[in-house]
Amino acid sequence: MYVLPAGRLPAALYAIADVDSPLxxxxxxxxxxxxxxxSVLIVLGGRGRLEHSGVSTILETGMTAEFGPDARFQLTCTHDEELRLCHIYYQTLLVPGRAEPVVQGHPTRMRISTGAESLQALARExxxxxLRRQLYEPLGGTRVLYELLHQLADxxxxxDEAMQADAAQRVRAYLERHYASxxxxxxxxxxxxRSRKALPGLFRQAFGQSINEYTNxxxxxxxxxxxLMPGRRLSEIAQEVGxxxxxxxxxxxxxxxxxxPSVFTRQAKSFASLDHAYTLDLVSLGIAPKVAMADAWLARSYPQLLQQDGCRAIDWSxxxxxxxxxxxxxxxxxxxxxxxxxxxxxxxxxIAPVVQIPWQGVGWREHFRIVSELTGRxxxxxxxxxxxxxxxxEAREQLKRWPSAKATIGILNIRTGLRILYHSGYMGADLLYHTLGMLPPDAANHGQDDGEWREVSLPELTxxxxxxxxxxxxxxxxGRQLARRTMEDPLWSALSSVKQGRAYPVDMNKWYGYGPAAIEAQLGELMExxxxxxxxDGSGHKKTSRPFPF
Structure with a gap:
């Protein structure tokens, strides 16, 4: 017999008994x-089903099943594919007073593993x-057996570690939903x-603290x-958190x-913004977040806040x-x-307390005020x-004196696979139609009373x-490809705005922004x-459109 150095396997002696290749x-x-x-059964090829002690298990290439003595089992193929196997028999001699072997000697006990290719290589060896009649030679089959059992033990x-970690994660997820109970x-x-006895140790091993500590x-x-939210009483908060x-x-x-709690409430705080709208609110208040979700336009527009040391601007990518x-x-x-x-x-x-500000039914002004209260500004x-x-x-008064006073103005967003006409909320619609009272195209919101936009075809736009x-x-x-196809279509050239040089390309990042900094920038660009x-119009010169970015 060959004895593996201590620590690699449970303390026992192993000896190869036989190996065959059933089909x-x-x-x-x-x-x-x-x-x-x-014994150890290794699937070398094919797919089938293993029946053992009333339990049915699907076997595939690379899978391994381990059995104690006197185990009986049946194998069947699935479909028309044969199942190629290696069946390894070995004897186990326990060292008195030491650990148990890899597989207990009980005929009804089985363990299924998804092994590595190296296990198949050892089976073939x-x-x-x-075949060479060297299976029982010194350092022959038993040497390979020890390596195989070592890999199986790994x-x-x-x-087991993955199952323990998964069990601990399930407990943590449950606590994160029910901490107030x-x-x-x-x-x-x-x-x-797991058992109640095993649970505390399992959780502490995974997260370094007890269940009660984590719940607190x-x-x-x-x-x-x-x-952090204004107007909450401490007694109400106590009840809400448990x-x-x-x-x-x-x-x-x-x-x-x-x-x-009172000191925490008054203390100045640093913030991270994981939404473009929150970043617009913060920069409008002169606050540089430690981490800021920001597009290229916003980063360019507020370099003194978003490009300084201590602030990292990131995007959705x-x-x-x-x-x-x-x-x-x-x-x-x-x-x-x-x-x-x-x-x-x-x-x-x-990582840190998370403040969630609702969007449903909240306009940008109210949103801005909530963030300003939160930041003490x-x-x-x-x-x-x-x-x-x-x-x-001032802009409304100017518009009354310009030809645009009674004109209609549309907001067209061309993006991957879509042409969208906005009539409320984003893409400057709040500014144009709500703040300035400009007129949307006829039927721009037809059938879309509960939405902010609708998809539009070129015939509809005309x-x-x-x-x-x-x-x-x-x-x-x-997006640029669809824009190019749109503007090469004769229907595009037939639009009054295009013929009159009144179709204006704008920065989508700036105009999609629904927060104070973006809406202020939209107002400035629109009025210009x-x-x-x-x-x-007053000079009599022919108008030409801005070039579109292709």
Whole structure:
């Protein structure tokens, strides 16, 4: 016998007994037994089904089944494909007082593994040794057997670790949904698929803290989020997060953060913005986020805030894992995030408190005020809005004196596979139709009362025939390709706005923005375009359109 060095396998002696290569053929079930040995069955090719002790298991190439002595099992092929196997028999001698062998000697016990290609190579090596009559030579078959059992033990260890980690993750996910309720250890054990006794150690090993510690952490994190929102009473927050009263919440809060809730509320905070609209709000208030979701236009427009040390501007192309890593490094006091649930929200909450501001039924002005209250800059927001309203009123007065006063103006967005006409909300529609009171093309919102836009074909656009047309083209190859096809169509040239030089290409990033900084920029660009148009009307010079970016 060959004894492997300590630590690679349970302390036992192993010896090769035999190896063969059974073949299961279609329509011919194959009966096998491990006899008085333990055995390993490795699938070298094909696909089939294994029946053992009333349990049916699908077998595929590379899979491995392990049995104790006296095990009996049946193999059948699926479809018309034969099942090629290697069946390895070995004897186990336990060393008294040491660990148990890899597979217990019980005929009804079986373990299925998805092995590596190296296991198949070792099986073929054993078959070759037998063919050369070298299976029982010193350091022959038993040497290969030890290597094979060692690899199987590694497969088991990795599988067990993965199962343990998966069980711990299920418990954590459950706690993140039910932290405000009493922690039921029996229920957690069911969720994990482990015993109540094993559960605490499993969770601590995975996350470095007890279940109670983690639950308190979740409650305090949620309390921080609620404290950031104006107008919330501490007693209400205590009930919402699962504490009996505000006094117990205050005690736990100070233990966890080192601050009383009232001090936390007053303390100046740093922010990360994971939504373009939040970034627009923050930069309009003169705040540089530690991490900012920002497009190229926004980064160019606010370099003093978004391109300085301490602020990282990112875009939607960043993978979530990279965002998490960056946020972990930046360590903001709070993360501004769109209102939704799911794994992404849970992952962000492990980094910092997450403030979710609702979008449904909330206009950009109200959104701006909420962010300004959150950051302690409501007076600055009100001052900004007052200045903007003065500019908007001046713009309305100017529009009354220009030819555009009674004209219609459309907002066309050309993107991958779509031509979209906006009539509310984004892409400057709030500015044009709500703030300035300009006229949309006839029937622009027909059948779309509950939406912000509708898809439009070129024939439909020619029927609407707006006097002015704002055109925002997606900065992608497919978006530019559709724009080119659109503008090469004779119907495009027939549009009044095109013939009169009143079709204006604009930066889609700027015009899609639905926040104060973007809407202010949209107002400035719109008034410049219409002023030039009015000047050209007065001069009698022929108008020419802006070149479109292809």
């Amino acid at each position: 299961a053929l279609p329509q011919q079930p194959l009966e096998l037994s491990s006899g008085d040995c333990s 054993l078959l070759a040794l037998k 497969c088991h260890r990795r599988a 009493r922690v039921d250890k029996h229920r957690l054990a069911v969720v994990a698929g 952490r979740l409650r305090i994190r949620r309390a921080q989020e609620l404290l 504490y009996k009263d505000e006094f117990y919440l205050s005690k736990k809060f100070k233990q966890a953060t080192g601050l009383a 960043w993978p979530r894992s990279a965002r998490y890593d960056l946020l972990q490094q930046a360590a903001p006091d709070a993360i501004l995030y769109a209102e939704q649930e799911g794994d992404d929200l849970d992952r962000l909450r492990r 409501l007076p600055q927001a009100e001052a900004w809005l007052a200045r903007f309203d003065e500019r908007a009123e 029927l609407l025939d707006p006097t002015y047309l704002i055109v925002a083209i997606e900065a992608s190859a497919s 375009l219409l002023r030039l148009d009015a000047d050209m």
